[in-house]
Amino acid sequence: MIVYTVRDLCVQIGARQVVAGVDFALDEGECVVLVGASGSGKSQSCLAPFGLSAGSVTGSAILTGTELIGLGEDGLRRKRGSDAGFVFQQPMTALTPHLKIGQQLAEAWQQAGASAPSRDDLTAAFERVGLPRPYELLDQFPHRLSGGQRQRVMIAAAVAHRPKLLIADEPTTALDAPLRADILALLSRLRDEDGLAMLLVSHDLASVATHADRIVVMNDGKMVETLDLGHSRLLPEPTQAYTRELIAASPRLSDLPPALPVVGEPLLNARDISVTFPRPGWRRGTFTAVDHASLDLSEGEGLALVGGSGSGKSTLARAIARLGPMQAGSVHWRGMALPPRGKIRPLDRRHIQPVFQDPVASLDPQWRVTDIIAEPLRHLQPGTRAAEREMRVAALLEEVGLDPSYASRKPAQLSGGQAQRVAIARALIADPQMLLLDEATSALDVLVAGRVLDLLADLQHRRRLAILLITHDLAVARRLCHRIAVMSEGRIVEEGTASGIIATPQHPATQRLVAASV
């Protein structure tokens, strides 16, 4: 039985046509995935028919025999409550902080028109989505739950009233790789058990392909093509160039290992680094974020720190680069001890430069691009003349693939990918020998992330940069790094060559990461 049909759907926000003519249909127990870059209109296509977007909608969207478009606010609310469930991207902000988990689930239940559920009902619902100790969980507040657990609560709430259609808007994007696989497996299981029709939105074609019946590729508000996976669940050869580009953009573990620069003299030796933080709130004592971690890096060498969120990889890298606190341990640069954060002289910072995850927040919104890029020069090479600074900024803009005319722009006038290129240019202008890349591509769109990764690989070869890469994606790690160090609960639990770690993972944390990346 067809559950949901969308015909010639158009969404307009202001004067902009964000969705133009989208068609698809969902049968019981089917999963359709809308894939595309950000701004391709994939979320709008899902949410607008249900009145969950600011745009004006035309076309037709029929859910279990009811036309949604033109239904009015009351009718839509009833329909959303009874026949559709929603899961969104940000599990951290989707739950109300002051209500207990159980109350929030009961609320979802009642909004669908059911009578108040008993504690047993709620416990069963949590058990179904694989939450541990569901009975105790009912009385806890959202802040006690991890991101993955919160997403499970959201899913429990979305399917509590047995909807016919589940709409999940990037349900795994905010989670790390092992959790991503778990959540997708959970959604698949629910679909099989309930005969739920599932409409998924994702920007990562590869990770959702194994769960989809059909994949609708979108670009610029239009459908590029529909890939039918059929029963084999194998991705057919795409007919459109855009789709091929989308598939090729994200590196995969099955790709051939890339050529990496030759490793030279040892550069950095970090020994027994420990970082502790005071416990938040009123609790006494400290919390150990990094526990006696050591690592070494040589000229031209890439080392990836991988691990789930909260494993301490960012904290360790920042401690080494003297950008974060450090309670114990030592860092040597070419055999010389690097002074601690409070005593470091600007010139000591010249060798290690960082690039952060969020490209837009990494740039001062008030500064022009040329001043942003030149900032390290002003402090690290104070004698530089203004004319020479300008020349070097122009040269670097070209090196990172931006037009020199971008020099006079403000960060608000840049896209995410362009902003990250500016951040990379800033990191490179003082000619560092080592880059610290803190999830530098994970906030970007697949296509853009692929291009930024290409740029980083190119720079790594050309400048023989040592790279300390923080990531939760093993494929990205192998693209730039000779070695991989796996972190779990503040400790480096396994270290080895990239191919070795991926082929024969030893530690359970590594095995989980590798299993999730295939």
Next chain:
Amino acid sequence: MKLALAVIVAIILAALAGPALLHWPYDAIDWDSVRAPPLSPGHFFGTDSVGRDLLARTLVGTRITLAVAIAAASVSLLIGVAWGAIAGWAGGRTDETMMRIVDALYALPFMFVVILLMVVFGRSILLVFLGIGAVEWLTMARVVRGQVIALKQRPFILAAEAAGARPAGIIAGHLLPNVAGIAIAYLLLTVPQVVMVESFLSFLGLGVQEPLTSLGILVKDGADDMDITPHVLLLPGGILVAILVSLTVVGERLRSRLTA
């Protein structure tokens, strides 16, 4: 917003240029026309109970009131931004101590403090400036501290540290420019408050000294005679209300635009 801006600009221009263009100075007494009604010859808005030109007095009073307001607001800007930026940047114990001091000052009945200052040190315009400015910076300090704490966690601050910038350079180069917009919006909201305080002090007879005048004194004088000559109250009162409403509208609009 545009209307409010136009009103402010018009009032400031009139207060600056107006008195020079009028025939009667603000402190001269026209013995022939005491308590003249509006539109009488020579006195466009009439005269007060001792025969001084009301329009000239109102314009001079506006000048004084605005001067006090702007000076006091600037004092509050300087102290508030510096205090808030240092507390927010330092964090920890320093932040705690500095903000508890602010809380303690908040708890004082500040009108009482200003009145006490007047009584102890005598009446002077300078003291009015300083006294009002010194109590109006508290809100500014809180606002700026909150902004600085939010900005401090942005990666561009960390990037500036990696670029070798020193803390003073980061505060001056990155934090303050990003706080400036909000601080100016709050400054515009402080000015009407100061106008109110100054008018109130003058109303109580603690503000500027006769024959110099301010809107508050004029309103007080007008209120004494409002049963006989209502225009003596209505002109300065109307201008006071226009200034307060316009500044608040502009400030609110700026604030909501910058915080959104």
